[in-house]
Amino acid sequence: MRRSSCGWLLVSERLYKRLLYLYSKQFRAAYGRQMRLTFRDACREAYHRKGVGGLLALWLPTLLDLIKSALEDRARQGEITMSKARLIGLAVPLTILVGSIWLLEFIGNLLLRFGQVREERFWDLFLTFWVFAFILSFIPLLFALLGTRLRFHPSASTLGRFGLALSVTGGVGVIVSMMARLLLDAVAPEPEVGAVPWVGYAAVASFWSVWIGYILFGVDALRYRLLPRWNLLPGLLGATIVLTFGFEWFGVPAFLPTQWATPSLFISINGACLVLLGIVLIDQRREQQPIEAI
Amino acid sequence: MHEDIQRLLPLTPTMFHMLLALADGEKHGYGIMQAVEKETQGQMQIRTGSLYGSIQRMIAAGLIEETNERPDPVLDDERRRYYGLTDFGRRVLSAEASRIAQAMKVIQVKHILGEV
Numbered sequence: 504m505r506r507s508s509c510g511w512l513l514v515s516e517r518l519y520k521r522l523l524y525l526y527s528k529q530f531r532a533a534y535g536r537q538m539r540l541t542f543r544d545a546c547r548e549a550y551h552r553k554g555v556g557g558l559l560a561l562w563l564p565t566l567l568d569l570i571k572s573a574l575e576d577r578a579r580q581g582e583i584t585m586s587k588a589r590l591i592g593l594a595v596p597l598t599i600l601v602g603s604i605w606l607l608e609f610i611g612n613l614l615l616r617f618g619q620v621r622e623e624r625f626w627d628l629f630l631t632f633w634v635f636a637f638i639l640s641f642i643p644l645l646f647a648l649l650g651t652r653l654r655f656h657p658s659a660s661t662l663g664r665f666g667l668a669l670s671v672t673g674g675v676g677v678i679v680s681m682m683a684r685l686l687l688d689a690v691a692p693e694p695e696v697g698a699v700p701w702v703g704y705a706a707v708a709s710f711w712s713v714w715i716g717y718i719l720f721g722v723d724a725l726r727y728r729l730l731p732r733w734n735l736l737p738g739l740l741g742a743t744i745v746l747t748f749g750f751e752w753f754g755v756p757a758f759l760p761t762q763w764a765t766p767s768l769f770i771s772i773n774g775a776c777l778v779l780l781g782i783v784l785i786d787q788r789r790e791q792q793p794i795e796a797i
Numbered sequence: 798m799h800e801d802i803q804r805l806l807p808l809t810p811t812m813f814h815m816l817l818a819l820a821d822g823e824k825h826g827y828g829i830m831q832a833v834e835k836e837t838q839g840q841m842q843i844r845t846g847s848l849y850g851s852i853q854r855m856i857a858a859g860l861i862e863e864t865n866e867r868p869d870p871v872l873d874d875e876r877r878r879y880y881g882l883t884d885f886g887r888r889v890l891s892a893e894a895s896r897i898a899q900a901m902k903v904i905q906v907k908h909i910l911g912e913v
């Protein structure tokens with residue numbers, strides 16, 4: 504086996520090993536090793552048959568199945584009922600997780616653009632994978648938002664509280680409209696889905712609410728120094744997302760160089776902002792100090 | 798025993814095909830995945846997460862068990878676990894197969910297959 508192919512397989516196996524932490528401790532102890540061995544076999548066969556494309560094609564359904572089965576496992580263990588403290592604690596890893604997923608898109612884009620992988624089918628697979636990952640990332644993002652809101656609710660002013668509440672509501676809206684869309688796709692033929700425009704409007708409105716909420720919270724963070732450092736981050740995050748999708752939907756303004764104003768670049772900035780925000784929240788958790796009320 | 802079997806019927810498609818895959822001998826997780834895909838001609842693909850979730854439930858229900866036998870210990874990775882049908886699992890599979898066979902008779906009488 505060539506060194507590069509070993510690399511792809513090794514990365515897959517390591518990533519899968521990390522993802523197994525989504526399951527309960529009991530389940531991991533009982534089946535974690537077997538799952539890794541089984542996935543390793545599946546990866547090797549997929550790679551042997553169709554190369555990198557086969558590996559990517561294996562990952563998408565595996566990821567969806569992993570999330571579904573991990574949720575089922577957690578529900579069986581009775582771990583899905585969450586306390587306030589737990590949600591606040593979860594905000595840190597989930598914010599970093601979502602940021603990392605978005606950064607991976609940028610890295611994948613760079614690898615495909617400047618690496619040796621130039622075939623169109625890899626791009627198609629990569630884009631499909633990325634769209635699914637981006638949509639699914641709203642689920643951990645919602646929990647991250649809930650935790651952030653619970654953490655900063657006592658210290659933020661009315662503007663910040665409103666911003667956080669708007670973000671959470673937007674997150675719920677995005678997920679509900681995605682589910683509604685899936686449901687409509689499943690029960691109605693395509694033309695009838697198109698005849699239900701409110702699903703699309705609700706999704707767009709919810710999506711913007713998340714980021715406008717972040718901007719409002721960002722203004723509050725700058726005014727009252729809510730974070731121990733890097734108070735610019737929440738506002739920057741919201742603003743860059745608004746710019747990203749604003750450019751995507753309404754076009755890039757003439758004074759900006761179009762080769763740089765790509766969604767990929769902006770999403771990488773968003774991803775980096777989320778990762779840094781998660782790091783700031785770690786720092787705040789370590790300080791273990793009660794947040795002062797204003 | 799009869800009531801225990803009836804309580805589990807009808808089996809989910811995943812459980813049914815996993816039991817069917819194990820009917821001709823013990824297999825490890827990946828072996829079960831491959832057998833199910835082959836026996837359903839690619840129409841059903843069980844992913845790793847669902848596979849081990851089902852294995853956990855089926856062991857708890859007494860349908861399958863871990864076995865110590867290794868079909869080919871020299872070639873095989875010794876860390877793998879093999880699973881096989883229990884007597885109860887075989888009876889449940891048989892009961893489910895009878896139920897499907899009964900349905901097949903009705904399908905044949907009503908010429909449903911000819912309409913596909």
